[in-house]
Amino acid sequence: MQSIQPAVAGTLESGDIQVSIYPNPGQDLEIQLQSIVRSQFGEAILATTKEVLKEFGLTQAVVSLVDKGALDWVIRSRVQAACCRATQSQFTWKDED
């Protein structure tokens, strides 16, 4: 488990999502979601978030998501940005196809 620092990415504007990551040493991953479309898309938002967190190897963190109707690729972008900031690392660009 790599060390992380508190980090935030995204905004509270319409169509965006604010992702906050906090260290949670010795504890499991905890994800909190507030969303205006939680009943329709809550599971999809959480699935995308978990997928990105797994790619970054973040397992001991509290992740807060405040969603204002962000589309899937916006969610992915914001979680990636928050993870880079939390791990103080640069994004690894590679072709995904």
Next chain:
Amino acid sequence: MAQIHLKRTSLYVSGASPINMVQAAFYNEDCLVYDLEDSVPISEKDAARLLVYHTVRYHRPADKYVIIRVNGLYSEFIDEDLEAAVRARPNAIRLPKVEHPDEVRRIADQISRIEKDAGIPDGTIELWCNIESYLGLINAYEIATADPRVVAMALGAEDFTASMKARRTKDGLEIFYARNALLTACRRAGVDAIDAVFSDINDIEGLKEDTLLARNLGFDGKTCVHPRQIDVVNAFFTPSAKEIRQALRILEAVEEGKRQKKGAVTLDGSMIDKPIELRALTTLAQARAAGIPIEGGPNHG
């Protein structure tokens, strides 16, 4: 025949704003410029880069020419910007404040390396160069011909006037020479010329006068900073009935030449070469984009 990409309007949209990026796809601009430079705060460069990458790579509008404007060529962000921008596979990357042909060659080499790494055919991604200083203007032709990727140059009037110690005015007399000099370089190099932004988004009459001048000078299009400018600018770059008729005559002459297996084609005593044929195709594409029905012509573009 090369594919025709209209460049009447190119709309800047900030890479920091998801909602603006989503909405921008629904306006009538020909070219959509996702911006990583001036509209993105320093603290948000990393997040904007990811957002623009995902938007262009997986959700780009299919009917638009998509451009990513990267940060300054000597900024700390340029290498990361190019990694993201090339892999996103836009039609073009827009370079700000180009002043020397060597800068274009350096960036083109970087793009080639990333294209190869990403499995993108070499030379796929085109370049637009923003000319925003007296030095860039002096070197405009050399910049336009520095690499085959360069397909357009655009005048950045605010920075240009600052470099000249000139005052920016609405009638634009202070950029009249720059407009003509840039156009001359573009025409000589065979690349498109894009006019400067008209900054006052509430002055539609001023925008009309500015765009009329740009069109009459010979520009191929204009950069827009607000969606309300798009239809106004598009209207000025819609060809007249006379221009459409002439384009149809040119293309008919080309077709007839092909049928007769002629190597060279003339019309009204003048040779029709490839640039004239391409301009005729562009005229028809502009007309079709404006909703003008074209009858009797070849269905190019």
